[in-house]
Amino acid sequence: MSLVDPDRLFPAEAKLRGIARALYDSVSDLPIISPHGHCDPSWFAENARFPDPAALFVVPDHYVFRMLVSQGVPMADLGVPRVDGGPVETDPRAIWRRFAAHFHTLRGTPSAMWLTHAFVHVFGIEAPFTAQTADRFYDHIEAQLATDDFRPRALFDRFNIEALATTEGALDDLAHHKAIRDSGWQGRVITTYRPDTVVNPECDGFANNVARLGALTGEDTASWAGYLAAHCKRRAYFKEHGGATATDHGHPTARTADLPQSEAAALFAKALAGTCSAEEADLFRGQMLTEMARMSLEDGLTLQIHAGSWRNHSAGVLRQFGRDKGFDIPRRTDYVGALKPLLDAVGMEPDLRIILFTLDETVYGRELAPLAGAYPALRLGPPWWFFDSYEGIRRFREATTETCGFYNTAGFNDDTRAFCSIPARHDVARRSDCAYLATLVGTGRLGEGEAFEVAQDLSYRLAKSAYRL
Amino acid sequence: MSLVDPDRLFPAEAKLRGIARALYDSVSDLPIISPHGHCDPSWFAENARFPDPAALFVVPDHYVFRMLVSQGVPMADLGVPRVDGGPVETDPRAIWRRFAAHFHTLRGTPSAMWLTHAFVHVFGIEAPFTAQTADRFYDHIEAQLATDDFRPRALFDRFNIEALATTEGALDDLAHHKAIRDSGWQGRVITTYRPDTVVNPECDGFANNVARLGALTGEDTASWAGYLAAHCKRRAYFKEHGGATATDHGHPTARTADLPQSEAAALFAKALAGTCSAEEADLFRGQMLTEMARMSLEDGLTLQIHAGSWRNHSAGVLRQFGRDKGFDIPRRTDYVGALKPLLDAVGMEPDLRIILFTLDETVYGRELAPLAGAYPALRLGPPWWFFDSYEGIRRFREATTETCGFYNTAGFNDDTRAFCSIPARHDVARRSDCAYLATLVGTGRLGEGEAFEVAQDLSYRLAKSAYRL
Amino acid sequence: MSLVDPDRLFPAEAKLRGIARALYDSVSDLPIISPHGHCDPSWFAENARFPDPAALFVVPDHYVFRMLVSQGVPMADLGVPRVDGGPVETDPRAIWRRFAAHFHTLRGTPSAMWLTHAFVHVFGIEAPFTAQTADRFYDHIEAQLATDDFRPRALFDRFNIEALATTEGALDDLAHHKAIRDSGWQGRVITTYRPDTVVNPECDGFANNVARLGALTGEDTASWAGYLAAHCKRRAYFKEHGGATATDHGHPTARTADLPQSEAAALFAKALAGTCSAEEADLFRGQMLTEMARMSLEDGLTLQIHAGSWRNHSAGVLRQFGRDKGFDIPRRTDYVGALKPLLDAVGMEPDLRIILFTLDETVYGRELAPLAGAYPALRLGPPWWFFDSYEGIRRFREATTETCGFYNTAGFNDDTRAFCSIPARHDVARRSDCAYLATLVGTGRLGEGEAFEVAQDLSYRLAKSAYRL
Secondary structure, eight states, X not given: OOTTOTTTTSOSSHHHHHHHHHHHXXXXXXXXXXXXXXXXXXHHHHOOOOOOHHHHHTTTOHHHHHHHHHTTOOGGGGTOOOTTOOOOOOOHHHHHHHHHHTGGGGTTSHHHHHHHHIIIIITOOOSOOSTTTHHHHHHHHHHHHTSGGGSHHHHHHHTTEEEEEOOEETTOOOHHHHHHHHTOOOOOEEOOEEOHXXXXXXXXXXXXXXXXXXXXXTOOTTSXXXXXXXXXXXXXXXXXXXXXXXXXXXXSSOOOOOOOHHHHHHHHHHHHHTOXXXXXXXXXXXXXXXXXXXXHHHHOOEEEEEEOEETTOOHHHHHHHOSOSSOOEEOOOOOTTTTHHHHHHHTTOTTOOEEEEESOTTHIIIIIHHHHTTOTTEEEOOOOXXXXXXXXXXHHHXXXXXXXXXXXXXXXXXXXXXXXXXXXXXXXXXXXXXXXXHHHHHTXXXXXXXXXXXXXXXXXXXXXXXXXX | OOTXXXXXXXXXXXXXXXXXHHHHHTTTTSOEEEOSOOOOHHHHHHOOOOOOHHXXXXXXXXXXXXXXXXXXXXXXXXXXXXXXXXXXXXXXXXXXXXXXXXXXXXXXXXXXXXHHHIIIIITOOOSOOSTTTHHHHHHHHHHXXXXXXXXXXXXXHHTTEEEEEOOEETTOOOHXXXXXXXXXXXXXXXXXXXXXXXXXXXSTTHHHHHHHHHHHHTOOTTSHHXXXXXXXXXXXXXXXXXXXXXXXXXXXXXXXXXXXXXXXXHXXXXXXXXXXXXXXXXXXXXXXXXXXXXXXXXXXXXXXXXXXXETTOOHHHHHHHOSOSSOOEEOOOOOTTTTHHHHHHHTTOTTOXXXXXXXXXXXXXXXXXXXXXXXXXXXXXXXXXXXXXXXXXXXXXHHHHHHHTTTTBOOOOOOOSOGGGHHHHHHHHHHHHHHHHHHXXXXXXXOHHHHHHHHHIIIIIHHHHHTXX | OOTTOTTTTSOSSHHHHHHHHHHHHTTTTSOEEEOSOOXXXXXXXXXXXXXXXXXXHXXXXXXXXXXXXXXTOOGGGGTOOOTTOOOOOOOHHHHHHHHHHTXXXXXXXXXXXXXXXXXXXXXXXXXOOSTTTHHHHHHHHHHHHTSGGGSHHHHHHHTTEEEEEOOEEXXXXXXXXXXXXXXXXOOOEEOOEEOHHHXXXXXXXXXXXXXXXXXXXXXXXXXXHHHHHHHHHHHHHXXXXXXXXXXXXXXXXXXXXXXXXXXXXXXXXXXXXXXXXXXXXXHHHHHHHHHHHHHHHHHOOEXXXXXXXXXXXXXXXXXXXXXXXXXXXXXXXXXXXXXXXXXHHHTTOTTOOEEEEESOTTHIIIIIHHHHTTOTTEEEOOOOGXXXXXHHHHHHHHHHHHHHTTTTBOOOOOOOSOGGGHHHHHHHHHHHHHHHHHHHHHTTSSOHHHHHHHHHXXXXXXXXXXXXO
């Protein structure tokens, strides 16, 4: 069996495998709903060709280059730009060869599976990828990238994507999204409101960012009321001009707060003045999650909370190569105490959608499933980041389903900036879920007819309803 | 395969399944030992018929109604009484129809399996339970509930229950238990001493409760010595008049303490005066666990610690509908530091039985199994609450057996207030354990002859010995 | 199937089992690399016969006797010496009979598997081990221990051990290792530098120990610079005279620090003066991990961190029987914040080897794999202590491989003081890893040819390279 075997990821036992295959066959052709991710909207606005194989597969993908770095390959040798503009490898073929020479270090990882899937299914090249075959792969992929069939919009259509959400900061002008809409191309690429830079007092330039938010919205963001009004307006702008159906919030913890408005206003003033302590900054971020949830009650945007990552853990890597370089490390994260203020404020609202993500798998069964199995506003997002994988999905289902069922989960999302991995990721998720469902059917925990319904729900319907797509 | 397939929950692979089936066949007819739960003793004292299907299956079962609430059904529409006595649904058939219409949201949960088992094996009705069949189910169950065969004592006998423990507060007069004994009916229904209201300074009316404990026992509970003596007397009363063999303690944490008696007395005085801080209240609860363990050394009652639940997490639900409404959420719980004072005091006593329960599965392998695999006084209780399920039992066995073996565990208990689910729960536990044992046998980790012995132990003998039944 | 079935620990499904068997057959005869453990070097220096079966299998093995203690057998009845020299059982046959009578309490544990393996494969006796067969086992083993074929060096050769590391304190004179080298025997038994007694200010006699370190090295260990220089010299001594390739550090937490040298020197002065608070002692230990890592950069010794055990949890057992009596209990352990100072100092060094061990399995996927999958200096040690087992290894691979692959792990080590269990432990590890690899192959997550390469790596090559053996 190979990494592209038609039965991959299904249970080994023949009867379970048969059930899994039947379930998968019923969902494998469904359109892809990608309600959260980090693709660059300019790809679809400009529809330019991708530069080269290394720029497509290696340089922007921290899943890939962090593994090579962990095995002793200098980051600069993989073409990752330095903060100081100092010299790094610029020859894409040299980068590609290093990637190939270390491809075996990815054995057993989802990246190996995604990359192989893209080589085979997107670029039609099936040989083992090694130092020996590196050039052959390079030349083949390079030749295809030069054709119109491999431009972003063509791939988007080929991938059968029904909707793809990108993520933009609150100050973004959404020019690319407007260009996509104006172009006449029918692909549905929408934005997501990500206000970290105007919500997090510890963000560089916070006060300036808030002032710019004011300028963009015509609100007096020096006042708490004006600041909240500016968010409301900006959210409406993201809905109207970028098709947004959701907001996204990446906080170090899941802390929420629901202060009296006068205290919140005073805290905001300190944040603007740059005099918040670390504790107060955290409190302000927590307050803003509750404020955002209240706005969601009004405008219907789904609220996503991505909590628990210690970003840019290595001081040296941050200094030399900047943010998002594969050195973000999860930490233990509490949700039960952290979310209580938010949940006491709006958790019982049946029309609100709050989607929780975690990098701390210990909370699946202990905290998240019991919360989502009680509060109407909560849904559980799919396994995130390191856990977007066969084992990660298995653990998620095994730990949550018995407590909150399937219908308090939100379907799959790929959360990727690696465009060519999107079909592979959704395929892995559908296969993994079908493997899980087959196991339930084969051990008398779910009826077979029910399993076919649930497979549709997990692959397609739940994502649409959780994100109102 | 259906949810009542004879081979349900057994491994899919044919050889393992055969072993599991043989193991299960050897224990499936053993009497049920239910040493911990929350059935209402009045059922067996009065032996009145159960009012209606909704009152039997929906209204009192927070496993069920919290799931419907999480999907947007208002709690009042399910007949859950309001604290203020305000209007809620009173038509049992309307409640039942809502239940049926949302039954699919329970897919994959143990509740779906328990309910289906009760429908089929208790009430003899096997159709899919949906909005379409709701009335048929209702009428069928209602008709049976009207017959003598479905009165509590008849069901108790039919369920082959050898012993059933209920749980009563320390101030309970045990009138129902006395009525059962006086009735001449032979069913063994016993009580458990649960002193939370007279042990927890944060409990409403704590001082009054302690005064009542004094009145009941003729001890001066205004003094620390009298208070301890009153507990001793009340425990003896529970043993003599209710057949109690155990006590039970539901604390937010597993904290224990072993203060000098003078400090404990001073703390008790503060507790009575209502001047304990939250920290002091926690310390007092911890001290009382150690005191209770010392009393157990004298009177032989098994001590159960159920730690780690954040009770009544939603302020709104607590305000409108009161306690125990499905909004109790587990939290991370430390046992290693928390139990040390208790264990230093009495942990090496070979005749003491302390049974530990947790809602934090991360402690199974890291803390509880190493502790139980060393201290003679400790036994591990079965997976509790959200984890009383196929996957929960599997994780428990996989995480604990290699470190503390089988003989430091305490068999199964159902911990339920849903009487009709008792056979289903014990059946799931027996099947899940046999599936685990079959896997050990099939992979050379346990001899087949040994497995048959262990199956008897897990299904019957360990519960009897852990609770001295 | 029995505990010594040739297919034990392989997946039950026939096709997976076939793959697992083929993988295992390709590695089962590889020499054993045992790069970390606690065998007594005097065994190989003196090559005296082992005293008796109880002294070989029961009295020194806290895995075994703690289980019997947990079931109510007094520790003294098992011959464990008392601190006060008071009476304990001295008849080895009486100890052996108690062991046999309680052997069933080890069912399902790795100890049962290791012991059975040793009985069968080392001593050639295959009957069930029970109270009835206890004497037969005793007489058989005793007779064999009296022969030259069962002396330590003969067993070492029979076990096919290529290299075995013991662990000695920094003040050890390595006389046994020198004797081994001088003996002309070719077995490679090397030491490991374990400086806890001269690094931990809370260790009894810390200041004296440091003074002795000074005397041994000719450095002025009253000064910080001299103290560091003494460590450097002592490490060199361990390399030269004991063949050491690694150091080992057993700390209660994974805390590290990288203080300015002047602050470190001041802290050291407090440590010597015995005036460190608990917090300062912890800080000093953390500082020394970073100092040791810097020395490793110079001398190439691999640095091992074994963190997270609450040693000697029972005050009573510690008082009566002393340290290391099976009452060491794991605790929740943070690595992300704890290791940051060390990693900021040396984590990006590609030639450094830091091997992380944990007793908190929750950090495998959440913390350790993300760290090891990024920092070049880090490798993950195999499952440790309670988790050196089939399920422990399975959970380790499932939780880490997808994030950090295979090549950021360090192969297996047995970490044992039970010499006869070494072949059994490596066999369990090889079988468990092959079972995991077979599952990957059978579900399309790894090519079959790749799996054979990885099996060699996990069984042999990774341990050699991680420890530079």
